[in-house]
Amino acid sequence: MDDFERLPTLTDVAKAAGVSPSTVSRYFRGLHIREPLRERVRAVATRLGYVPDPTAVALRSGRTNTIGVVLPQVANTFFSRAFQLMVEEARARGCAVLLLTHQEEQAAQEECLATLRRYKVDGVILTAVPGTTMDGVRKMLPRTPVVAFDRWFADEVDTVVLKNFEAARLATDHLLQHGHTQVACITVKPEIDSFKERTRGYTGAMVARGLRPQLVSADDYDELRDRVGEMLLALSEPGALLTLSNTATWSVLKACEDVGVASSSRALVGFDDFDYASLVQTPLTVIRQPVDDMVRRSVVAVFEQIEDASRRAAPKRISLDGELVCRASCGCA
Amino acid sequence: MDDFERLPTLTDVAKAAGVSPSTVSRYFRGLHIREPLRERVRAVATRLGYVPDPTAVALRSGRTNTIGVVLPQVANTFFSRAFQLMVEEARARGCAVLLLTHQEEQAAQEECLATLRRYKVDGVILTAVPGTTMDGVRKMLPRTPVVAFDRWFADEVDTVVLKNFEAARLATDHLLQHGHTQVACITVKPEIDSFKERTRGYTGAMVARGLRPQLVSADDYDELRDRVGEMLLALSEPGALLTLSNTATWSVLKACEDVGVASSSRALVGFDDFDYASLVQTPLTVIRQPVDDMVRRSVVAVFEQIEDASRRAAPKRISLDGELVCRASCGCA
Incomplete structure (x- = not known):
């Protein structure tokens, strides 16, 4: 070593x-020390390249000042x-x-x-793989504070999600108000909790008007693109499409390109x-998620758990409204 | 604890x-143990949720089997x-x-x-902030293997980059071959090494034909968008544009939207x-970077350093070709 x-x-x-x-130690624990000592310690630590040993810090404070974030992937703008x-x-x-x-694995x-x-993070924000259980997570992280982001997986965990059901219903109703009677719902991995809720919202809106829901799904985006392409070439294909994620939207636009159908010929x-x-x-009409607010609430929730060492607070479920942003693809404008 | x-x-x-x-220890060090013992250890470790202590692992093997990646941001598809x-x-x-x-800070x-x-990673892949020096990095990471990705910052470090100069020259020549004589080069943070090289390539192509280079730059993408908007409204504005990143391209398209100029009226x-x-x-004509190959070379380089404990190999500089993908925005098709 x-x-x-x-x-x-x-x-x-x-x-x-x-x-x-002890003054240096106070500085690195974020405690008050008076100027000009504070500035002197900062300057010298920078010059020497001193970094506190996290094990020592963790032993003193019980914290590593590190948050772990586990997402499916980042090649998705959301x-x-x-x-x-x-x-x-x-x-x-x-x-x-x-x-x-985790790439959904x-x-x-x-x-x-x-x-x-292993790295003893203070807290974790997790967008979980479908099928994740509380026991599964607790086996890996017995006591670390965990917040579920974007996808619910267990009631015992603080969860921050979109009002998926309501937002999908809003989007579907909007297409139906434009006079469409055939609307297909397009997604990968319909078993993902937020997609499940969106599918429920879509189905609810269709059934409420006596219309037949039609779900087009696949296990990945390439397969979805091919499946949508086939649908676009079918004779009886729906005039309107609801996509459940920005990547599904991309699959639809690429499928139109693949089969030589103008994407403008379908409401979306x-x-x-x-x-x-x-x-x-x-230009695409979309449901805009309040990403900033979802993130802020998740971070606040994880820090509240970190500071509430006795874990007395009941688990929270925070559901936020989506917003329908009308551009041209739905038929408006 | x-x-x-x-x-x-x-x-x-x-x-x-x-x-x-010792059999369990061998299993977690990736050493050979015979079946069915191997499967039994795996199953029991999973059931109990056993994870080797990284400190103990590091003491034995000197490795944590963790790579650190430091990028400017991920809200950029590259x-x-x-x-x-x-x-x-x-x-x-x-x-x-x-x-x-690091958000360029x-x-x-x-x-x-x-x-x-602090987390004793085995190696680091770094896209460095402009102004980064070898001393600065070595102060923080005295001996950890480091590979520079996408941006050179010191000759002592293995570096994997695009042939930025050549690619920018190729792109500029292509616009000039379409008959344009005024081509503006658009970028944020021209002090970033890869943008510096691209600017050199652009300038070289312009000067070789006796044309005057025109650089439009800003410190962030919002400012760039405003600046491009002003340029688009100016009388003498160039007919063709070269953008040095996908985010600069986005700034140009948004600026066209802002000032009500059809983006199709400018070659890009x-x-x-x-x-x-x-x-x-x-559809946009672009220089495609060989991202897959750049990543693969970077990962190979960092593992070569990790395994070459004596650090005897000379630092490598790997420069890869960009590819001009012609769609419509340049004037082709």
């Missing part, structure tokens, strides 16, 4: 700054934006964020949780607003 | 599996795609990946490196291909 022999210690910093070791905001929110609280991704999720346990409402939604050939 | 009292130990696993502790591939490549080598982001980058040092070639490049109103 020669790496660490060369690293400066707290005592080195104290000597070089001309202060007591999650990449959410992660960016989590980093900002955690940083404002003096915490680093470690991101790990149970085994990969277990590895992520195992890594976060998609879940998730994103950077290019207004820039595609027919 | 009661969390850890409740966690199963290696001895618990050995007892429950009816094998010796980086989100790169990260996703890094996770896959590292996972194939039995390693977890921790992602941290030097202080945030130092915090990221400090976190990775942009750096970075991305999911929606073919789906915007005028």
Whole structure:
């Protein structure tokens, strides 16, 4: 371990700054020390490259000032934006964020949780693989505070989600108000909890008007693209489409390209607003999720748990409203 | 630390599996043990939720099987795609990946490196903030293998980059071959090394034809969007645009929307291909970076360093070709 022999210690910093070791220690625990000592310690620590040993910090404070975030992936603008905001929110609280991704695989999720346990993170924000149970998570993280983001998986966990059912109903009703009677609902992995709720909302709106729901689903986005392409070429295909994620929206637009059908010939409402939604050939009508608010509530919830060491608070379920943003693809404008 | 009292130990696993502790230890070090013992250890470890203590593992093997990745951000499809591939490549080598982001801030980058040092990662892949020096990195990570991804910052570090100069020259020449004589080059943060190289390539192509280069730059994408909007409204504005990143391309398209100018009225070639490049109103001609290959080379380089404990290999600089993908925005088709 020669790496660490060369690293400066707290005592080195104290000597070089001309202060007591306990002053340096106070500085790194975020406690008050008066100027100009504070600035002197900061400058010397930076110059020497001193970083407190996390094990020592954890032993003193019980905290590593690190939050773990486990997401399916970041090649999806909803999650990449959410992660960016989590980093900002955690940083404002003096915490680093470690991101790990599970690609919707149970085994990969277990590895992520195992890594976060090894690294003794203070709390975890988790968008769980379908089928995740409380027992499964607690086996990997016996006591670490956990917040479920975007997907519910157990009532015992603080959960921050979109009002998925209501938002899907709103989107479907909007298409139906445009006079469509055939609306297909398009998604990957319908077993994901938020997609399940959205599907329920869609089905509810269809059935309420005596219409037959039609679900087009697949296990991944390439397969979905092919399946939508086939549907677009079928004679009796629906005139309107509801996509349950921004990546499903992308699959539909690529499928139109694949089979040479103008995407403008189909009414479309998609879940998730994103950077290019207004820039595609027919600007997209979408359900915008309150990502900022969802992230803020998740981060607040995880820090509340971290500070409530006795875990006396009852688990919270926070559901936030989606907003219908009308552009051209639904038939408006 | 009661969390850890409740966690199963290696001895618990050995007892429950009816094998010796050294067999369990061998299993978790990836060494050969014969079936059915191997399967028994795996099953019992999963059932009990046993995870080896990383400190103990690190003491034995000197490794934590964790790679740190430090990127500017992931709300940029180039980086989100790169990260996703890094996770896959590292996972194939039995390693977890921790992602941290610095948002182009030097202080945030130092915090990221400090976190990775605390967590004793085996290696780091870094897209560095402009102004990063070898000394600065070595102060935070005295000996950890480091690979520079997408941006050079010091000759002493293995570096994997696009042939930025050549790719920008290719893109500019293509616009000039379409007969344009006024081409503006649009970027944020021109001090970023890869943008510097691209600007050099653009300038070279312009000057070679006796044309005057015109650089439009800003410190962030909102400011860039406003600045491009002003340029589009100016009388003498250029007929063609070269954008140095996919986010600069987005700024241009949004600026066109802002000021009510059809983006199709300007020829455009942009750096970075991305999911929606073919789906915007005028499909975009782009320089496609070989992201997969860039990632693979970076991961190979970091593992080579990890395994070459004596660090005898000379630092490598790997530069890969960009590809011009012609769609409609340049004037082709």
